[in-house]
Amino acid sequence: MRKLQSYGKEIAIGFVPVLFLFLLYVGFPPVILITGAIALLALFMLARSRGLAMGTAGKKTVARKPEFLTFEDIGGQDQPKKELMEALNFLVNRDKIQKLGIRPLKGILLTGPPGTGKTLLAKAAAHYTHSAFIAASGSEFVEMYVGVGAGRIRDLFKEARREAVKLKRDSAIVFIDEIDGIGGKRDGGQHREYDQTLNQLLTEMDGIQGDENIKVLLVAATNRKELLDPALLRPGRFDRHIQVDLPDKSGREHILKLHARNKPLFPEVSLAKVAEETFGFSGAQLESVMNEAAIYAMRDDSEMLSAYHLTQAIDKVMMGERMDRETTKEERERVAIHELGHAIVAESVRPNSVAQVSLTPRGQALGYVRHNPQQDRYLYTQAILEEQIMIALGGCVAEELIYGGRSTGSRGDFEQATNIVRTLIESGMSSLGIIHPQALTQEQWSKENAAILNDLLDRTRAMLGKHINTFKFMLSILIKEETLSGQQLREHLQQTAA
Numbered sequence: 001m002r003k004l005q006s007y008g009k010e011i012a013i014g015f016v017p018v019l020f021l022f023l024l025y026v027g028f029p030p031v032i033l034i035t036g037a038i039a040l041l042a043l044f045m046l047a048r049s050r051g052l053a054m055g056t057a058g059k060k061t062v063a064r065k066p067e068f069l070t071f072e073d074i075g076g077q078d079q080p081k082k083e084l085m086e087a088l089n090f091l092v093n094r095d096k097i098q099k100l101g102i103r104p105l106k107g108i109l110l111t112g113p114p115g116t117g118k119t120l121l122a123k124a125a126a127h128y129t130h131s132a133f134i135a136a137s138g139s140e141f142v143e144m145y146v147g148v149g150a151g152r153i154r155d156l157f158k159e160a161r162r163e164a165v166k167l168k169r170d171s172a173i174v175f176i177d178e179i180d181g182i183g184g185k186r187d188g189g190q191h192r193e194y195d196q197t198l199n200q201l202l203t204e205m206d207g208i209q210g211d212e213n214i215k216v217l218l219v220a221a222t223n224r225k226e227l228l229d230p231a232l233l234r235p236g237r238f239d240r241h242i243q244v245d246l247p248d249k250s251g252r253e254h255i256l257k258l259h260a261r262n263k264p265l266f267p268e269v270s271l272a273k274v275a276e277e278t279f280g281f282s283g284a285q286l287e288s289v290m291n292e293a294a295i296y297a298m299r300d301d302s303e304m305l306s307a308y309h310l311t312q313a314i315d316k317v318m319m320g321e322r323m324d325r326e327t328t329k330e331e332r333e334r335v336a337i338h339e340l341g342h343a344i345v346a347e348s349v350r351p352n353s354v355a356q357v358s359l360t361p362r363g364q365a366l367g368y369v370r371h372n373p374q375q376d377r378y379l380y381t382q383a384i385l386e387e388q389i390m391i392a393l394g395g396c397v398a399e400e401l402i403y404g405g406r407s408t409g410s411r412g413d414f415e416q417a418t419n420i421v422r423t424l425i426e427s428g429m430s431s432l433g434i435i436h437p438q439a440l441t442q443e444q445w446s447k448e449n450a451a452i453l454n455d456l457l458d459r460t461r462a463m464l465g466k467h468i469n470t471f472k473f474m475l476s477i478l479i480k481e482e483t484l485s486g487q488q489l490r491e492h493l494q495q496t497a498a
């Protein structure tokens, strides 16, 4: 929208000299023309100072008309939406609030992982409260020169009020994404510039200045609340903290449906199934899945998106684009053994959990195991976490069993394993008992990590040792076919067990 408007302005300005020359040519007296031009210029300047021009608060700041983005356009996130609406009702029912002497709401902080819809929530909040909306990112205020950042904050709030006047609204919402860029913890006068910016923000939030008739509400977002300066978190600053998490299964289905609104799908496509298979995806990733699926459909010259296009898109968003890497025969065999290791452990600890083993290189991975959709979990038991570690270790254990040594292909697996070990320790499920994470010394950590991993490596070795023949048999299929279904794997495991 902004683009179009500013082009319009440029075209209009370009037209002025042409008109001038034309009028001169048809015999208009130059004196009248020049007087006219000066008058026009003066009118233009006046209009500008009245705030009819937009977007003066900072280079990248965007001022927009309240967009028609409503809470209904946001998938899942029922709890954050509810909490946000409750908080916003304070803004809507201002008179009532004042009569009861309730302190007006100053700021709402949205916390959560990237791509979960925090920006969308802020926009919907503007629509819900009939407010003007202005957005900026915390990174825009980090400047080399002292005072520039603070000036930009002042301009931003001024701009918000001006925008509200222009749109005849009595409130404005200022949205600052990545607020940790300005509102991070202050460390003893090191960053003077940074301090001034933050102070300015605090002053604006205290609402000392400005047009009292226009209420400005600050909505900010961060992925890392723990980095924020405590001054921002005090009551009367960000009064409401709303956690925006990754969507659960029904949330994912809702988001997929929203992004499928403008896409033709084959009738057999089940978005519920896609939702099942996209455990852990953010809203932004789900949007990407729908978009990539449409691109695959176009490549196939198909007029509609099929279930296959969606499966390909999920793999792409999860693992990266399919790569045509040149790999040697030895490498492919080792990768096959490694992936079979993950798959056989997975089938042993969680029967029916493997969907597919694949030797297709994608993104960083040379091969991968796709697991069947899991249920969303909110609680993990020690047994589940240990099984997950064993599945991660299965790759390197298989390489040891067949080749007598490991390769660099297990780095990611070890990282995953140690992350889960951390969860075990921090949840009081290790020999250290219940321990505060910050009280854990480096030495304790390394020792406990090694103890847990060695124990689980032993258990994984014992488990895979029984399947040497399965490895050899499945390897030949996998090398030939490039993929192996979970069903094929299960049938073979059953036969050898019998």
Ligand SMILES: Nc1ncnc2c1ncn2[C@@H]1O[C@H](COP(=O)(O)OP(=O)(O)OP(=O)(O)O)[C@@H](O)[C@H]1O
Pocket (backbone or CB within 6 Å): 073, 074, 075, 076, 077, 113, 114, 115, 116, 117, 118, 119, 120, 121, 177, 221, 223, 255, 258, 282, 283, 284, 285, 287
């Ligand atoms: N709940 C949702 N419903 C529908 N679409 C969503 C949802 N969450 C994310 N999206 C999609 O992802 C895009 C990015 O979301 P948004 O910018 O709101 O995320 P964010 O939480 O602000 O992320 P970041 O912290 O990275 O700025 C949206 O434009 C939208 O297409």
Ligand SMILES: [Zn+2]
Pocket (backbone or CB within 6 Å): 338, 342, 395, 396, 409, 410, 413
């Ligand atoms: Zn692996």
